[in-house]
Amino acid sequence: AQSVTQLDSQVPVFEEAPVELRCNYSSSVSVYLFWYVQYPNQGLQLLLKYLSGSTLVKGINGFEAEFNKSQTSFHLRKPSVHISDTAEYFCAVRPSNDYKLSFGAGTTVTVRA
Amino acid sequence: EAQVTQNPRYLITVTGKKLTVTCSQNMNHEYMSWYRQDPGLGLRQIYYSMNVEVTDKGDVPEGYKVSRKEKRNFPLILESPSPNQTSLYFCASSLDIRRSGANVLTFGAGSRLTVL
Numbered sequence: 377a378q379s380v381t382q383l384d385s386q387v388p389v390f391e392e393a394p395v396e397l398r399c400n401y402s403s404s405v406s407v408y409l410f411w412y413v414q415y416p417n418q419g420l421q422l423l424l425k426y427l428s429g430s431t432l433v434k435g436i437n438g439f440e441a442e443f444n445k446s447q448t449s450f451h452l453r454k455p456s457v458h459i460s461d462t463a464e465y466f467c468a469v470r471p472s473n474d475y476k477l478s479f480g481a482g483t484t485v486t487v488r489a
Numbered sequence: 490e491a492q493v494t495q496n497p498r499y500l501i502t503v504t505g506k507k508l509t510v511t512c513s514q515n516m517n518h519e520y521m522s523w524y525r526q527d528p529g530l531g532l533r534q535i536y537y538s539m540n541v542e543v544t545d546k547g548d549v550p551e552g553y554k555v556s557r558k559e560k561r562n563f564p565l566i567l568e569s570p571s572p573n574q575t576s577l578y579f580c581a582s583s584l585d586i587r588r589s590g591a592n593v594l595t596f597g598a599g600s601r602l603t604v605l
Binding site: 380382385410417418419420425466470475476477 | 493520530531532537579586587594597598599
């Protein structure tokens with residue numbers, strides 16, 4: 377079975393500063409990796425995904441993530457955040473040979489002026 | 490507009506009073522799933538369905554039932570709700586994940602349930 381660990385539960389950050397959200401996973405097989413964002417009082421929406429190929433993945437709203445197979449990580453980054461990036465972010469993993477999508481516990485990002 | 494619609498969005502009920510949370514999608518998706526979201530635990534899968542009349546348990550199915558009589562609908566049934574089922578519930582759907590590795594889920598807006 378796979379598992380996902382988001383290493384930070386809360387990340388406060390000032391507007392226009394960079395942010396990194398850390399995600400580690402464990403799986404005995406190859407995986408697909410995802411980052412979802414949940415804005416206040418809304419459902420989740422996909423930020424970006426890694427299926428194969430280039431390990432640097434670009435998503436919506438200026439976010440990017442890098443897949444590191446040796447470290448089993450998929451960290452999310454944004455070079456300059458806006459107030460509107462205040463949200464909860466979820467890392468998710470699905471083994472390539474299974475249907476099940478597993479989510480991390482989430483990281484709450486609060487952007488302050 | 491492509492969407493997943495859940496109802497009700499908010500519900501307060503009492504222990505033991507049966508309730509149903511409806512979920513409907515207009516994207517002709519084969520795969521549908523229910524999750525509950527609790528602080529510090531992320532999203533945990535309750536039940537999922539690969540297609541009409543095909544359902545299976547997720548990680549936390551106890552106390553819940555589902556049905557998939559039509560492709561577009563996937564209701565979540567709490568036969569006898571208890572306070573530990575107080576949570577935020579999300580329905581999600583996608584194309585058949587066996588055909589597409591992307592498994593990009595489209596989520597509903599959520600249903601906040603409180604059981605007293």
